[in-house]
Every structure is written in structure tokens, then in C-alpha cells.
Amino acid sequence: MPVFDESAKGVYLITVTPFSDNGALDLDSTDRMVDFCLESGVDGLTILGIMGEATKLTAEESRIFARRVLDRVRGRVPVIVGASAPGFAPMGELAKSVMDMGAAGVMVAPASTLRTDDQIIAYFDMVTETLGDKVPWVLQDHPVSTGVQMATPVVLRIMKNAPSCVMLKHEDSPGLAKLSAIRAASDRGEVRRLSILAGNGGGLFLPEELSRGADGAMTGFAYLEMMVEVCRAHAAGNVEQAHDIFDAYLPLARYEQQTGVGLAVRKYILAQRGVIASSAVRKPGPKLSAQDIADIELLTRRQEKRLREIQ
Amino acid sequence: MPVFDESAKGVYLITVTPFSDNGALDLDSTDRMVDFCLESGVDGLTILGIMGEATKLTAEESRIFARRVLDRVRGRVPVIVGASAPGFAPMGELAKSVMDMGAAGVMVAPASTLRTDDQIIAYFDMVTETLGDKVPWVLQDHPVSTGVQMATPVVLRIMKNAPSCVMLKHEDSPGLAKLSAIRAASDRGEVRRLSILAGNGGGLFLPEELSRGADGAMTGFAYLEMMVEVCRAHAAGNVEQAHDIFDAYLPLARYEQQTGVGLAVRKYILAQRGVIASSAVRKPGPKLSAQDIADIELLTRRQEKRLREIQ
Amino acid sequence: MPVFDESAKGVYLITVTPFSDNGALDLDSTDRMVDFCLESGVDGLTILGIMGEATKLTAEESRIFARRVLDRVRGRVPVIVGASAPGFAPMGELAKSVMDMGAAGVMVAPASTLRTDDQIIAYFDMVTETLGDKVPWVLQDHPVSTGVQMATPVVLRIMKNAPSCVMLKHEDSPGLAKLSAIRAASDRGEVRRLSILAGNGGGLFLPEELSRGADGAMTGFAYLEMMVEVCRAHAAGNVEQAHDIFDAYLPLARYEQQTGVGLAVRKYILAQRGVIASSAVRKPGPKLSAQDIADIELLTRRQEKRLREIQ
């Protein structure tokens, strides 16, 4: 099994959860999706996040899906599992269950009721108490979905208090200044240098985040190869090339990042690409119209043309 | 088993979930609490609501607690189980599980992401689809916890669309005008007359809600006999007596209804009264200070004195 | 002019703004209201707060109303003016204008966009910069209306940074623990002892707040004599008597503190008492139904009876 610690880098893809047209878990598509991700060069997978429709699964379905992914990955890359929960007992139960199955770590966002700095810090002390010191975990900083704004000093305090917090999923928006400030703190030796994977705007600021010191990306996009190639070009010092690749995909990425309807767009494209069998999203969820599909087709066609131009 | 339908009336107590000092489920206290409620004259129980710390229990603990309560009640009064969930698959799974154990019905609040009238109505159509037409359910209207405001026409539409919705837990605040409007609609024959149990402000408007046509109360209070006696006096036409009883308990009820800290107050008093063994609230949760306890003691002493005066 | 500083105590009434039935400013009623307040024994007035419908007045109307109140008070008690504004230029303009007219100070709540501790502290540094060091000001801590939760350390930092902040309007809910913590900090000599006036729940926790060290009350109630008498009894060491008075008014006070509709209740009673000519509330605002008025009449009658009993 690959190590999952502060040195993690590259692309950790936020996967979807494939369903068949009737809404049942689609385990064959799950296998195909895992294969596709690994062939595309991702460095890790993150499952059962918001875009994985985690809250729409029964506890039993979550376990079945997680086990299937882990069985297919066979330890080739780390698999992180979303473990945010409204209480610590269910969080602890889920974390134990997936770590026993072979997950590399879990991801936790702050509870949406938290407001003050002290409340947030105390919450993550309880997370640490719940997970113990053997489970590496990812701090998810996504105010748009949680409503919780964590100031830079709060993130630094959480890192100091929790040695098993090895990664920040950076999704604050705007968030570039915060990313720079966290990196500056570890450069000054005030805190450990933990892994930061970018997700601001669903990856819509990836080149800028890499320039500010992000180690890669943790988000979702139907053309995940964009993230792999941008990260590789940037790591190789080819900043302009990273921007060229990013810009070619940006019109479609922007379209796919629309809140709510975006997941339907992503699953539609993944189904078109043959990765998953059905584009079904569980209720309550969006459906695409003929106009939406026309938009996607136009954007995809233009994207292909542009990619040929920059090669 | 008593019928649970639109004719339901009286007091349906929102119970706490007893824990021992170390945070484990306390099943002996659960038995004692059930006995205490039934001896106090409640007409039903509602378990696994917000004040039952439902989100802090594992799925397994929820099942164990529900089964214990149902076994102890032995069908003497209906038991309603909170089934609000972020997705329909877990909602359906929980509802099926507790109905199989002998619950009389479930309670569902709107998901916190809903805003427009159409979104709310569509959501409850999906609830109905999820529960089927055999499970009687309670519509919980509690904007303070959900953030969702359901206008009177929306409540009426949900009632029309869902014949198995038999009860409204009325907790909008201010909510007296809405209660009157819903009753007026059934008086005019526009909709069924469903059961409405009062919970506005945690029962702090009980006499007024009964005068507007509520059929009883569904909320929690450590002195649950207050609600029983107020409802009985009111049903017997003794409105002034209902107010006398209510007013005697109001200073403490007001104190116990403080958001957040209120559950600790309730469990402290229940433990003092010998109903549950420990006042423990699971994390994250409030703790009482010495000053809080001094407040409670002063208010309890004054309450006892006042109750003697009005007898 | 009476001094307005950290030693302030007693009742600072949050006044309404009287309108005639057609919605125009009613300046005769304004005079009568000022007289009524002073005769009732208030120690100060706070005008142009939320319950004064400040945001529904034009800038010109605000000035006319403030001037009329100040002219009528003639310096007998301090008058505080609400100066919260979405920007510092209008805040500064309003503060200068009312201080020039003779106001004793202004009141400022945090902007509703603030979340983190540092954001809140930085905001009040800008408030201080805006007001200068000559304008005594009241920090309004009312999360229900602002959405901003200020932790105790944040309140203490604001007090340290702003020597001209002389008073805290304590309206956090639940807020008793915070009040105790702020008082403990000044008892330990860590910060100045500033004046704290109670408003938690619209005064529904007045006896408890006084026991925790509040210096009085700053809130509104149509029977303002309740607050005056409770504060005097408490200050004289007659805690049980303070509770007796409070409890007699509590059923109506609770009714008047309903969010939204409460202002219509307050103005209805003030009009019934002859203090203001009309109960008109400007749009958008609530209207009382016949049932609401029946509730008020029942509660008022019972209140009078109870007051006779405790004398």
C-alpha cells in the first residue's frame, strides 16, 4: 500500500457513485470507473464525498461501494473516504469500518453549526479524539457547503493539535490568500508542512493554486486527465503549458462546476465517455434538458478542437 | 395497538436519549423514562428527534434504543420515530426498520436546502414515494432548526398530496397565525382536518395554541405533567385553569427552552427527579455551570411554591 | 447632561417610533412616549434600533425623530442612537449628526457578513477609527438579528482595543454563560469593567442576568415599569421580589417577544395605554388579528390580577 501522509501530491480524484437507470448501485460501472481513473494517472481516489452522493446512500450501500472500490484498487493508490457526520459516534463507526477495509484515510469537514474560532478548534479536538492517532485524515475547508469559515490561524491550530491531520483539501473561495498564508507559516517553521490539494471553485483556480504551493488537486471533473496533465506540467516547471492545458478545458470545466446541476453534467459526460453505464443521479437531484445537452456538446466539440491546436 | 391517525390528541412527549456518565446508551434509564412518561399520562412518545440527540447515535444504537422503547411501551401508546435524513435511501431504510419493530409512524422535517414553495412540495412528494402509503407520518414544521419556511398554502398542498400525512408538529415561530389559517382551511372543508400538536417555542405558547385549535402538544419538558394537565384543563373547557398551571411552570420552562444549553437543563432535572441515572449529553454538547444549577434550583423551588398556591 | 460611561446602570428603554395611521411620523406621540418613559423611571433611552423601525425611515425622518426625542428629553437621561450601517461612511455621518444634536452615544452591531474572530475584531477597529475617541458607544451582541457570533475572547479584545466602548448590550442567546465569563474577566482585572445591560430573549432572562452581574436592562416592553421595578428590587437585594414581579409580567412579555409580530403587539398595547396615538407599523410589517387581540386582552387581564396578588 502506498503511504498516505504529509508528502501526498498529485491528483486525488473525487469520484462519483455510479447508479443504474433505476437508481441501484452499479458495481460494474464502479469497477470501470476505478480502472479509468488509474489509467488516467490519478494518484489517489476520494470516495463518498458530496459529489459522490454520500448522504443519499444507506449505511449498507456505503459499505458495499467502499469495499468494491478498495477491492478494485488493490492498494495501488490511497483511497480516502468522506467521514463527515453530524455526530461523533457515527463518524467513528464509519471511519473504523472503512479503515478496516483498507482505506488510507478519511476526510472530515466542520459541522455546519460551528461559528467562532474556539468552537471550530474544539470540534476538531473531538474529531481527533474520535479517530484516534492511527487514522490519517484530510481537513476539508469548503465554506460554500458547510457555511463554516476557518481563518488561517484556526487551520494552523488544528494542524498543531492533530498530528494525524496530514492534508488540507483547500476549497475556500476566494482562497488564494489563505493558501499562501498557510504555506508561509510552514516555510517559517511555525507548523508542519502538510499536503495541500486544491479544489477552489471545483478546480477552477488550479494553475494559480499550484503556483501558491498546492501539491496537487482533489476535486472532480469528467475530463480528469486535465488535472493530471496540468499538475505534471506545473511540477515539471512548465507553467505556461499548464495554463495552456487548463485554458483549453476551462469553458467546459466552468459549465460542469455549476452548483447542483453540475453533478448531472459530470455523470452525463462520464456516461458519454463510456466510463459509467448510466448518468442517473439519485433524488433529490437535477436532470439535464435538451438545451443543457446541446451546451455540453458544443463545449466538448470546441474543447477537442482547442486541444488539437495546443499540441 | 392504539390507532395513530388524524384523530390523535393530547401529549406526545419528545423524549431524551439517556446515556450513562461515560456516554454509553443507558437502557435501564430508558425503561424508567418510558414508565415515568406513561404514568404521567402522555398519549404518545416521539423518539430520536433533535432533543433525542439522534444524529449522535450510530445506526446500530438507534435501532437498539428504538427497540427498547417499543418493547417497554408494549403498544400502550403510539411511538413516533424521527426519520428526517439527508437522502431518501437512508430515510426509507430507517422508516422500514422502525415500523417493522412496531412504531406507529415516523416524523419528517424538510431538508435544509429547500427554499421555494415548489421545491418543498416536490420534496414531500418524494417523501411519500419513499415511505409508501402504509406509514402514517408527521410533518415537522420547525424553521429554527431547518431554515425552511413553509407557507400555509404549502402545508395545505403537502396534506392534499400525502394522505398518509396525519399530523403537523407545529413549531413555526411566530406561528399562531399559521395555526389559525390551517384550521380555517379544514373548517371551510378545503382540506382534511389533520391532527396538530403544538411545539411553538418548545411549548411556550401552549395555551394560545390550544385556543387556536391545536389538539395537544408534541415537545419536551422535564415537568411533562405540565403539558398533560394544561391539555386536560383546556379540553375540559377550563381555560383559566390551563393558564394558571402553565404560568406556574413558565419561568422554568422558559429557562429549559434555551437553545443548546436547554437539553442539559432538561437532563439535569430528569436526573434530579430520578427518571434517568445521568444527566450526560453526548459531545458536542453543553455542560451546566454551578450558576446554571443555582438558577435551576431557585426556579424549581419557586415553581413548587407557586403550584401549591394555585391548588 | 448625565454622564454616559462604564458606570451606566438601570433601564435603557429601546423605544418604538410612533407613526400615525397613515404611516407618517407622529411627533406628538413621540413627545408623549418620552414623557411616559421618564415618568416610569427609565435611566436612558435607545432610539432608532431594530424595534424602532430604523431601516424604514428616510435619513431625513431619522434626523427629525432623533431631534424631537432629544429636545423632549432635555438632557435628563442619556439618549443612545442606533448607528449600525452597512458602510463606515454612512455610520460616521449618522453618528456625527446625532452627537451634534446631543445624543450621549451610539450603538453598533457587527455587519452580518462577518464570521471569523479576526474579521470581527478588525471590523470594530474600523468602527473605532470611524467614530473617533470622543463618541461613547455600545457594542450590540445580538446574533439572532446579525448572524454573527462573538466569542467571549472576541468581546474582550474589542473592549481592550476600543476605550470608548463603554457598554455591552447583551443579547446573545443562550447568553448567561457568556455574561458570567465577561464579568469574571473584569473581576480578575484582565479588562475594564464595562456596563452590561441585559436583553437576552428581549428581557426574558432579566432576573438571571442581573444575578450574573448585568447592570440593568436595555430592551423594549410595553410595560416598561416591569423592568424598572425588577432592576430596583434586585439592586436593593430583594431577589425573590424581583422574580415575583418578573413572573407576573412573564406571560405577556413572552407573547410580546415573538419575532416579527411582537412589535405590533407592543405598539397595540402602548396605544391601548394611551402612550402613542396609533399602533401602526410601517410596511413590511405584521398586523394583529382578532385572535391576537383576544390573546393580549386575556393576558393583560390575568397580569393585572396577578400584580394585585403580589402586592
Place this chain on the structure above:
Amino acid sequence: MPVFDESAKGVYLITVTPFSDNGALDLDSTDRMVDFCLESGVDGLTILGIMGEATKLTAEESRIFARRVLDRVRGRVPVIVGASAPGFAPMGELAKSVMDMGAAGVMVAPASTLRTDDQIIAYFDMVTETLGDKVPWVLQDHPVSTGVQMATPVVLRIMKNAPSCVMLKHEDSPGLAKLSAIRAASDRGEVRRLSILAGNGGGLFLPEELSRGADGAMTGFAYLEMMVEVCRAHAAGNVEQAHDIFDAYLPLARYEQQTGVGLAVRKYILAQRGVIASSAVRKPGPKLSAQDIADIELLTRRQEKRLREIQ
């Protein structure tokens, strides 16, 4: 004066409010900005919106700025003034004042307290009552800033109730389905066809909105010529060309649309382009770091290169 009615189309630029480095209104820059906009081919101007820092101006400053813009425009294009206000008296006062100066209309967003469909519709009935039937107005649908979600039937009802509502500023996100639904309703003859100007994501979906029937754009961007050219190409039937232009500007537009920091980016670029003298944003407001400026320079350089390629 050009007519401002349902036939309005093209680009209505949301302008900034220029300040000098010390924060004072900069009227010379205001003149230059107006000239720049008109030379760039805009069809109208919208002033004193959120991005115009309207809430940070005193009432007097708002009047001075509005008068200066109107004097400079001299009726060549319609000027719309933001008139959203927490109360109807100040809204009416502001609207009257700017219409008297020569504004073509005002723009109103729903108050942030509104939730249910009926509340929203009732609110805009009061807006109509406030403005009278002589003032053409723009309905601003921007849930991200107001927190108010207006369903399509609600927008249609507002249009029916208010004949002087001539334009929708379409900023719901995701909003493409709503735009299509509103257009479908007028195509079916159910409602008037009003003007819809696009602003979803700050213009980040401009080509898609034009394809769905938007008549132009109402938003801000430092390179406003992008919007002019995209709208013209689209209106001429050159959809691919419209996308080509849009895509060339998209990387920078995306950067400038970051919430909060975006206004500082916009003013920085406008100052670099010589349109305004200073990039100053009034407090509370963001400041750009050296890294932010490096990002902007890289994106601007790449944008220029790409624009040369597509010519």
C-alpha cells in the same frame, strides 16, 4: 433620452465607484470612466450596485456620484440606479431623487429576510406601490447576495403584477434552466416578453445565456469590450465567434469574479488601463497582494496573446 423599456438590449455595465487613494469620491475618474464605457460601446450603465460599493457611500455622496454620471452621460444611454433598501421610505426617497436627476430607471433586489413565494410576491407589490407606475424598474435576481430564491412562477407573477418592471437582471446560479423557462412562458404568450440581461456568475455564462434568449448582459468586467463584442457577435448569428471571444477572456474573467477580492482586481485593472486614477476600495474591503498582481499580469499577458491569435 433613449427609451428604457422591455425592448432594452446589449450591455448595461455595472460600474465601479472611483475613489482617490485617500478614499474620497474621485469625480474626474468618474467622468473618464463614463467616457470609456460609452466609447467601448455599452448600451447602458448601472450605478450604485453592490460592485459600486453603494452601501459604503453616504446619502450625499450617492447623490453627487449619480448626478456626475448623469451629467456626463447627457442622455446618450439609459442609466439605471440601484435602489434596493431595507425599507420602502428610503427606497422611495432614493428613487424619486435619481429619477428627478434623469435616471432611466432603478434596480431592486428582494429583501434578504424573504423566504416563501407569497412573501416575495407581496414584497414586490409594495415595491410597485412605492415606486408608482412611472418608474421603469429592473428586478435583480441574485440569490448569492440576497439569500432569496425566486422560483420561475414567482418571477412570472411579479412581472404580471408590476407592468413597470421592464427588465430582469438574471443572476441566479445555476440559472440557465430558469432563463429558458421564463422565455418559454413569454413565447407561449402567458406573460409579456421583458428584457433579460445576463449576469449569472458575473457573466461567466454569457454565451449560454444569449443562446437561451438573454438580450444582453448586465454585469461588470474590467475588459468590458468582451461583453460588447460577444453580444454583437451573437446578435449577428456568429455563435462560434462569440465563444472564441468569450473563451479568450475567460481565464481573467474567472479570476476577476472571485467573491470579495474580485472588486479589487477589477479596480486594479481599470487603474492599469488608465480608466480610473486609483484602485482604492473603501473599507471594509480587500487588498491585493504581490502574488495576486503577479497572477493578474500573467493572465493579462496570456489574454493579449490569445486575442491576437483569434483575430
